[in-house]
Amino acid sequence: MERVIFATGNEGKMREIRSILADTYPEVLSMKEAGIRAEAAEDGKTYEENALIKARAVAAAGADGIVMADDSGLEVDFLNREPGIYSARYMGEDTSYRIKNANLIGRLEGVPEEKRTARFVCAIAAVLPDGRELAVRAAIEGRIGYEEKGEGGFGYDPIFYVPELGKTTAELTEEEKNLVSHRGKALRLMKEELKKL
Numbered sequence: 001m002e003r004v005i006f007a008t009g010n011e012g013k014m015r016e017i018r019s020i021l022a023d024t025y026p027e028v029l030s031m032k033e034a035g036i037r038a039e040a041a042e043d044g045k046t047y048e049e050n051a052l053i054k055a056r057a058v059a060a061a062g063a064d065g066i067v068m069a070d071d072s073g074l075e076v077d078f079l080n081r082e083p084g085i086y087s088a089r090y091m092g093e094d095t096s097y098r099i100k101n102a103n104l105i106g107r108l109e110g111v112p113e114e115k116r117t118a119r120f121v122c123a124i125a126a127v128l129p130d131g132r133e134l135a136v137r138a139a140i141e142g143r144i145g146y147e148e149k150g151e152g153g154f155g156y157d158p159i160f161y162v163p164e165l166g167k168t169t170a171e172l173t174e175e176e177k178n179l180v181s182h183r184g185k186a187l188r189l190m191k192e193e194l195k196k197l
């Protein structure tokens with residue numbers, strides 16, 4: 001079985017990725033574990049392009065196996081789908097999410113429930129050892145809340161309310177979030193696409 005090298009340095013993501021891919025790919029390494037250093041300008045116009053840019057850079061740096069990378073973001077419909085692919089850079093990369101989340105809530109002041117729709121989107125790209133490339137995308141639909149809720153997750157999770165669950169994604173356990181999240185769904189989709197090859 002081919003090993004997978006995932007283009008991320010984020011340990012939280014690696015835990016999630018390993019648990020989802022484990023049944024098919026027992027060996028999933030981070031770039032660091034694979035001894036690979038690669039930098040890529042994420043200047044694509046879509047989540048898929050950015051994920052592919054990252055995966056290609058790691059493959060070009062000599063990764064031995066299937067290289068995967070992800071790109072994700074939050075789309076707020078009332079704000080013309082901002083911050084979208086710029087979610088990490090919104091208000092500056094080093095600005096705390098307490099401030100980013102308060103800003104988004106502020107920009108939705110007075111906006112009624114039904115217009116607060118939003119989604120987390122995730123694309124996963126793969127570059128295979130023979131050079132073939134794949135990309136998939138998945139989303140989770142929700143609404144922007146009126147205040148931060150929950151201590152779990154990261155980023156925009158405390159303001160992302162999922163009506164069907166009656167909770168924000170920051171109020172879910174890691175396992176619960178993996179079952180419904182954009183990243184969990186996209187990873188499972190990628191696993192299925194790879195099986196078809």
Ligand code: IMP
Nearest residue numbers: 070071072073074087088154155156157
């Ligand atoms: P990246 O795909 O790692 O570059 O992440 C993009 C940005 O989107 C993150 O820095 C967060 O701001 C946001 N984001 C993506 N996925 C999630 C999530 O599951 N919860 C909260 N914020 C997220």
